[in-house]
Amino acid sequence: MRGQSPSGTKKEKLMVVFAGRSNVGKSSTIRALTGIRVLVGKRPGSTRWEKSFDLGSVNFVDFPGFGFMVGKTQDTIEEMKVRIIQVLEEKSNQLALAILLIDLSLFRELVERYEKRNEIPIDIEFYTFLSEIAPKVIVVANKIDKLKKRELVTETDYLEFKLREASSSKNPTIAFISAKKRIGIIQLKQLIESSLAAKGIDKPQW
Numbered sequence: 001m002r003g004q005s006p007s008g009t010k011k012e013k014l015m016v017v018f019a020g021r022s023n024v025g026k027s028s029t030i031r032a033l034t035g036i037r038v039l040v041g042k043r044p045g046s047t048r049w050e051k052s053f054d055l056g057s058v059n060f061v062d063f064p065g066f067g068f069m070v071g072k073t074q075d076t077i078e079e080m081k082v083r084i085i086q087v088l089e090e091k092s093n094q095l096a097l098a099i100l101l102i103d104l105s106l107f108r109e110l111v112e113r114y115e116k117r118n119e120i121p122i123d124i125e126f127y128t129f130l131s132e133i134a135p136k137v138i139v140v141a142n143k144i145d146k147l148k149k150r151e152l153v154t155e156t157d158y159l160e161f162k163l164r165e166a167s168s169s170k171n172p173t174i175a176f177i178s179a180k181k182r183i184g185i186i187q188l189k190q191l192i193e194s195s196l197a198a199k200g201i202d203k204p205q206w
């Protein structure tokens, strides 16, 4: 049974949710932003369920990684995806901002793999879903340190094209970072702050 307070007695805190495939660097990014030591470098899929961190004006909520996981069956992977979507839908009224992490160095390869099977790439599926339920989505393109300058240009164009194709009504907001090398972290913080400020929400206490 779910512990629910009678309606109106407790105002649930607004959330900034972090979602992304396993191993994209979600834990590393949260740590680079907040200093909170979420487990980094663990085996893919070892983050179980969502974890919440109190940042004052909002909670940062780390959702489990979706997509391929070592040692997990296709059914378990599918169940995880469905559960993440259910939880997000249930809490959509608390959503202030959604942050979708992708690994820019792998994005094209993964998209092409799904498209070859006539399936919607999971990153794109989540982007469309989050765009529908969250007031704002920031796509964080991580691991830019793995790309050469020229690749960064072509992969950025490809990502923008795919996001526009998925949700043509909105211009995608993309932040380019390397959580590992701490590139783009200050800019990402500013983007999170301005996105929250646009909704009248105070800065997180980083």
Ligand code: GDP
Pocket: 020, 021, 022, 023, 024, 025, 026, 027, 028, 029, 039, 040, 041, 042, 044, 045, 065, 142, 143, 144, 145, 146, 177, 178, 179, 180, 181
């Ligand atoms: P999570 O599963 O999404 O939470 O990913 P983690 O934060 O645990 O990172 C997964 C792996 O990717 C670890 O080996 C990290 O060191 C590595 N990683 C994370 N961010 C970066 C990055 O910006 N560049 C590179 N090269 N590796 C990264």
